[in-house]
Amino acid sequence: MEEFIVEGGHKLSGSLQVKGAKNSMLPIMAASVLNSSDGSVVLHNIPNIYDLHVMKNILDSLGFKVEYQGDTLQITPGEEIHYVIPDDFMREMRSSIFLMGPLLARIGKVKLTYPGGCSIGPRPIDLHLKGLASLGVQVREENGYIEASAEKLLGTDIHLDYPSVGATENLIMAAVLAHGKTTIYNAAKEPEIVDLQNFLNAMGCQVRGAGTEKIRIEGVPAAGKCHYRIIPDRIVAGTYLMAAAITGGEVTLHEIIPSHLDAVVAKLKEAGVEIQGTEDSLTVKDGSLRAVETLRTLPYPGFPTDLQAPMSALLTKARGDSLIVENVFEARFQHMEELIKMNAQVNVKDRNALITGVERLVGARVNATDLRAGAALVLAALAAEGTSVIQHVWHIDRGYESMEKALKQLGARIERAGGPDPSP
Numbered sequence: 001m002e003e004f005i006v007e008g009g010h011k012l013s014g015s016l017q018v019k020g021a022k023n024s025m026l027p028i029m030a031a032s033v034l035n036s037s038d039g040s041v042v043l044h045n046i047p048n049i050y051d052l053h054v055m056k057n058i059l060d061s062l063g064f065k066v067e068y069q070g071d072t073l074q075i076t077p078g079e080e081i082h083y084v085i086p087d088d089f090m091r092e093m094r095s096s097i098f099l100m101g102p103l104l105a106r107i108g109k110v111k112l113t114y115p116g117g118c119s120i121g122p123r124p125i126d127l128h129l130k131g132l133a134s135l136g137v138q139v140r141e142e143n144g145y146i147e148a149s150a151e152k153l154l155g156t157d158i159h160l161d162y163p164s165v166g167a168t169e170n171l172i173m174a175a176v177l178a179h180g181k182t183t184i185y186n187a188a189k190e191p192e193i194v195d196l197q198n199f200l201n202a203m204g205c206q207v208r209g210a211g212t213e214k215i216r217i218e219g220v221p222a223a224g225k226c227h228y229r230i231i232p233d234r235i236v237a238g239t240y241l242m243a244a245a246i247t248g249g250e251v252t253l254h255e256i257i258p259s260h261l262d263a264v265v266a267k268l269k270e271a272g273v274e275i276q277g278t279e280d281s282l283t284v285k286d287g288s289l290r291a292v293e294t295l296r297t298l299p300y301p302g303f304p305t306d307l308q309a310p311m312s313a314l315l316t317k318a319r320g321d322s323l324i325v326e327n328v329f330e331a332r333f334q335h336m337e338e339l340i341k342m343n344a345q346v347n348v349k350d351r352n353a354l355i356t357g358v359e360r361l362v363g364a365r366v367n368a369t370d371l372r373a374g375a376a377l378v379l380a381a382l383a384a385e386g387t388s389v390i391q392h393v394w395h396i397d398r399g400y401e402s403m404e405k406a407l408k409q410l411g412a413r414i415e416r417a418g419g420p421d422p423s424p
């Protein structure tokens with residue numbers, strides 16, 4: 001298994017360009033299944049991350065031709081579209097669930113296995129299934145398989161019990177070719193949902209209201225080819241802002257959308273980090289880190305759960321006590337145990353973590369238990385005295401394109417060693 005070896009104590013400086021968002025790219029790749037024209041969907045600004053290759057393999061297995069070159073992805077429908085998503089893919093990446101909506105819309109059936117839980121807690125799909133059922137989908141569950149089919153999807157009103165990002169996206173993709181109008185109430189408002197709406201509209205669909213809690217979809221007979229550029233990854237951007245701040249460095253991130261990071265920038269400022277912005281960049285300047293009173297993760301526009309772990313790493317070095325409340329996922333504190341191995345002072349109880357800032361973190365051998373936990377450990381290692389080894393780097397590769405290269409470009413001492421990792 002590959003590891004990162006990090007020598008801590010070097011300030012980051014310089015600039016980085018941030019590529020397309022993983023959480024936009026995955027549903028948009030799934031939505032490409034809706035294309036029934038004789039041409040291709042072409043997606044730009046695609047990051048070379050592990051999850052891209054998993055989704056590419058899924059589309060291949062469903063009968064699409066997928067070519068990835070530079071940062072461009074071309075997805076072309078084949079003669080026949082298959083409806084079974086192999087179990088291996090479902091286990092590898094929860095986002096395989098995104099294929100449900102588009103396959104039902106395009107060919108009226110889909111068969112897949114439960115994505116199951118993962119290391120950040122149980123991740124049910126009840127909201128996806130309930131919403132699909134109200135659009136007229138029949139769902140059968142047998143021997144761990146979910147088989148869903150619909151003669152005809154019919155537009156309807158859907159009230160989500162919780163603004164789930166994935167359920168909102170799956171239901172939009174199911175509804176775009178349905179007969180009549182669908183309105184999704186209490187929809188998630190994340191920027192990636194707006195990106196999905198814009199992509200679907202570029203394919204000829206009619207979706208309005210993304211970014212608000214009410215999304216209206218007018219069914220159209222067919223969707224076609226288009227060119228589309230994915231929005232920059234706000235979570236990657238936030239991670240590198242925090243990396244700069246934890247080392248006391250000065251880093252500028254280019255080609256980002258600063259407004260997507262408003263809640264994050266506000267919390268960083270509260271933690272004493274100096275930040276300046278332009279229309280499409282943010283610069284972190286040296287500041288003196290101090291504790292934040294309470295950091296609560298929330299659906300957008302609140303502080304994103306995906307940046308809770310990296311922010312925790314930063315707060316381990318901030319003077320005073322910071323309380324973190326994880327409201328979105330049940331078990332998203334696994335990085336805390338690893339941070340403690342690096343001399344962090346943290347007390348976890350249920351969904352709360354109390355972090356007391358320490359003067360020095362020390363290098364240690366730690367384990368990346370999931371994608372964002374892994375990023376948090378890299379950040380702590382950058383600021384720690386001595387050398388750290390971060391195991392199971394493939395988790396980090398799921399969402400960050402060559403993190404070690406990006407950080408080296410900013411002056412970090414980080415190497416990738418060992419191997420080979422599971423290949424998608």
Ligand code: UD1
Binds near residue numbers: 023166299329
């Ligand atoms: C997406 C993001 C993930 C991010 C999360 C929250 C992608 C590919 N992933 O995940 O990076 O951390 O949003 O911002 O976009 N829930 C249910 N039933 C459901 C669906 C969700 O109870 O049917 C619960 C989940 O268990 C969780 C909460 O709702 O506690 C939020 O999940 P959701 O918003 O659906 O996140 P994902 O779409 O899985």
